[in-house]
Each structure stands twice: as C-alpha cells, then as structure tokens.
Amino acid sequence: MKAIVVTNQAAGAAGMRLVERPEAQAAINDVVVKVHAAGFVNTELTWPSTWTDRLGRDRTPTIPGHELAGVVTGLGYGTAGLSIGQRVFGLADWYRDGTLAEYLAIEARNLAPLPDDIDFTVGASLPISGLTAWQGLFRHGRLHAGQRVIAHGAAGAVGSMVAQLAREAGAHVIGTGRAADRQKALDFGANEFVDLENEPLEDVGQVDLVFDLIGGDVGKRSAGLVRAAGTIVSIVGPLETKRADATAIDFVVEADRAQLTEIVQRVRDGRLRTNIGVVAPLSDAVATFNSTERRSGKTVINVRPIEQPTKADASQNMVSVDN
Numbered sequence: 001m002k003a004i005v006v007t008n009q010a011a012g013a014a015g016m017r018l019v020e021r022p023e024a025q026a027a028i029n030d031v032v033v034k035v036h037a038a039g040f041v042n043t044e045l046t047w048p049s050t051w052t053d054r055l056g057r058d059r060t061p062t063i064p065g066h067e068l069a070g071v072v073t074g075l076g077y078g079t080a081g082l083s084i085g086q087r088v089f090g091l092a093d094w095y096r097d098g099t100l101a102e103y104l105a106i107e108a109r110n111l112a113p114l115p116d117d118i119d120f121t122v123g124a125s126l127p128i129s130g131l132t133a134w135q136g137l138f139r140h141g142r143l144h145a146g147q148r149v150i151a152h153g154a155a156g157a158v159g160s161m162v163a164q165l166a167r168e169a170g171a172h173v174i175g176t177g178r179a180a181d182r183q184k185a186l187d188f189g190a191n192e193f194v195d196l197e198n199e200p201l202e203d204v205g206q207v208d209l210v211f212d213l214i215g216g217d218v219g220k221r222s223a224g225l226v227r228a229a230g231t232i233v234s235i236v237g238p239l240e241t242k243r244a245d246a247t248a249i250d251f252v253v254e255a256d257r258a259q260l261t262e263i264v265q266r267v268r269d270g271r272l273r274t275n276i277g278v279v280a281p282l283s284d285a286v287a288t289f290n291s292t293e294r295r296s297g298k299t300v301i302n303v304r305p306i307e308q309p310t311k312a313d314a315s316q317n318m319v320s321v322d323n
Contacts, residue, residue, distance in 0.1 A: 003101035004285055005061040009051050013042075013289040018282070021063070024097070024105040026076030031108050033088060035303045037124035038099035039067030040289065042299070049094035065099035065301070066092045068106075069114055069123030079108045087114040089123035089264070091131060091255040099124075100285060102303055112260035115268055121306060122267065125157070125274045125298040130263035132253040133161035136211050136233040137169070140249045145170025147208035150222060151190065155181035157298040158235070160188040160275040162211045167191070168271055174204050176218075181296060188275065201225070212236060223248075276300055 001023045008015040026032045044050055044064055053059045069089040072082050082088065090111035092098050097105075114123045137143045149166045153159035154175025166173045167189035175190030182193045194201055196218060206227040212219045215236035223241040226232055231247045232239055239248040266272035277297025280288040285301045 001102040002282060003063045003097075004065070004282070005063055006045065006050065007061045009045070012045050013286075016064075016286045016289055018286060019061075021101065024101070024103040026074050026079070026105050028077050029079050029107055029109070030076035030105045031072045031079055031082055031088075031111065032074035032076075033068060033070040033104045033106060033111070034073045035068050035070040035099055035102060035104050036120035037069045038065045038101075038301045038303055039124045039126075039128060040065050040100065040285075040299045040301060041128060042289070047094070053095055059095070063097040063099075063101050065101075066094065067124050067127040068092060068099035068104060069120040070104070070303075073103070076105075082108050082111060082113075087116065087120075087123075088112065089114040089120075089127060090257075090260060091127040091253070093255075094252075100282070100301060100303075102282075107255075109257060110255040112257045112264065115264060118264060118267060119306070120304075121276070121279055121300050121302060122274050123264070124300050125276050126263055126267070127255075127260065128253060129157040129161045129275070129298060130272075131256060131259055132158050132235060133165050133211075134259050134263060135251065135253055135256075136235065137162060137165055137209075140251055141209045141211065141231050141233045143169055143171060143209060146172075148172045148174065148206070150174045150176065150204065150207050150210045150225065151185075152176045152211060152218060152222070153213040154185035154188065154190050154193070155275075155296050156213065157275050157277070157296075159211075159213055160185070160297075161272070162213075163189040164272050165266075166209075166211075168266075171209075174207065176201065176214075184296065188273070206230075209233065212239075274298070 003021045072086045088111040149171045151162040154163045175185035176194045179195040210222045210232045212234040220241045226246045228245040234250040275297040277295040
C-alpha cells in the first residue's frame, strides 16, 4: 500500500516520504479500514508518540496522521460493532501507524459510523477538532447555558468547533485570534472577537471558561480573567499561572464513538460546520505539509478520489482556504 512515512524527527515535514508499505493487518478487536481521507495536524511531528512507543523505544519509520474516514474491509478476531463494507470515521491511536496510508488497522472502538450523506473529506476533518472541542467544553469545562467563554484561536480547526458548540449550548462566546480572522471567527459562532495583536484581551471582563489553544503569554493573561470557581481548559500543556480559586485542566483528546456520533449528527442537520483549510491528494501530501503558506483550518488528504455525498446539503459544511 502507499503511505507517507517519517524517519527523522530533526527533519520534520521535510523528512516525509511517500513509499510502499505492507498492507495493514487486523489484530484482536481491530478492523482494517480502506482509507479514503485523512486529517493531519501540523504539530504532530513534535509529539513524542510519533517517534517512540509507550516505553520510549524508537518506532520509526512511522506513518503519521490520526484522523480518517473510509470503509471497513477486514475484521480482527473478537471484533464487534462494525461490519465489512461499513462507512466509518474516527481517531487512530497515538502510538500506532496512522492514517496517511491506503489502509489502516485500528481498534473498532475508535470508530463511529459515517452517514451516507457526509462525504469522506468532511468525515476526516472532524475527529480531533470535534472531539477536542466537545471534551474540553462539556467533559472538562462542564459548560452550561448562560456562561461566558473565551475561545482562543476561534478561526482555526479546533477553535471554530469550540465557538460553534459553545454557542449552541447557550454560552456567550468571545473568540480571539489575528485581525484577519475576525470575520471568520464571527461566522463560526463567536459573539464578539478580540484581535490579540492590537486589542487588550483584558477588556472582555470576567468569564466562566477559557478554552486555551495558544498558551504562553496569552494563557497567562487569560488565567486572570476567569471568575472564582471558573475553569481554564488547555490542550497546550499545564497552566503556568496557578489560580487557587479556579480549576485548571490540561488534557489529551480521546476517541469516543458516542461523541463522534453526536458531532456528525450536528453536521448533518446544519448545527455544526467543519472548517477545512486545504485539501490535497496523497500524491501531493508531502508538498502540502512542507508549504510555507499560512492556512487556517484542517488539512485533509484525500487518499482516494473524492466521493460525492449522496444527499448532503452543501450549506452544512464550510470549506475555506486561508493563505
């Protein structure tokens, strides 16, 4: 099978290669998925799990990518809940070969059914962004209606999901980012927007929840805006500024079939729009990942020719390119 591999951490994306690899085989509780589309997060080449196993041993050459949409072609021993020929999408394990390949062996529990009216490109854009937003807001942030939320990076792949889900839950959403991202953040559900380069973040006043996708100085300043008994949720590491009267949580997103089902249903009925920044075929993946152009939104690689949805309403999904 064709696959993208990395072998040299120092080389980063420049060390990516499109090669032939043995076709994936299903272990116990696995399925084999014929991958149609795969999402990619640029920072994953800095993650330890890309390069070493759980015991810290080198595991290169590694196939990166953790988001996928495709069709089940094989079942491992003891696998239940999915069937051959079923359309699926989901989140691959951090320590196993990933989704930038024609086939993937993955635990069945990491996948959810992909409805026929959602195309594979959209399906592959949802797992990390959607699950991160869902778990940060509802599992860790305990968000409820009437609260004020800061969504940092509100025009990005994760931030736009945070803004939409928080707005749907009845929260007042304050998006942040660069000046050029203002309208996009507002279009994705932010009630107001702060240009972090030119406007004082502190002017927003107190909030109940900060969803931090940036860290650093922005994270430190955000901590002071959380009201007593509020929550700071981060995916960029532990909060440097401690608050005795507020909860600070940093977390790593986990696969969850029920949550994936909730997310894709919202896409189907128009409550949630995916934020795709660039789409490229597998043959152009290496060049795409090495591009120096600034992009906002999810990068998706179409491993196979694009499948058109059978009855999707085009208004359900937003596809945008930011150069």
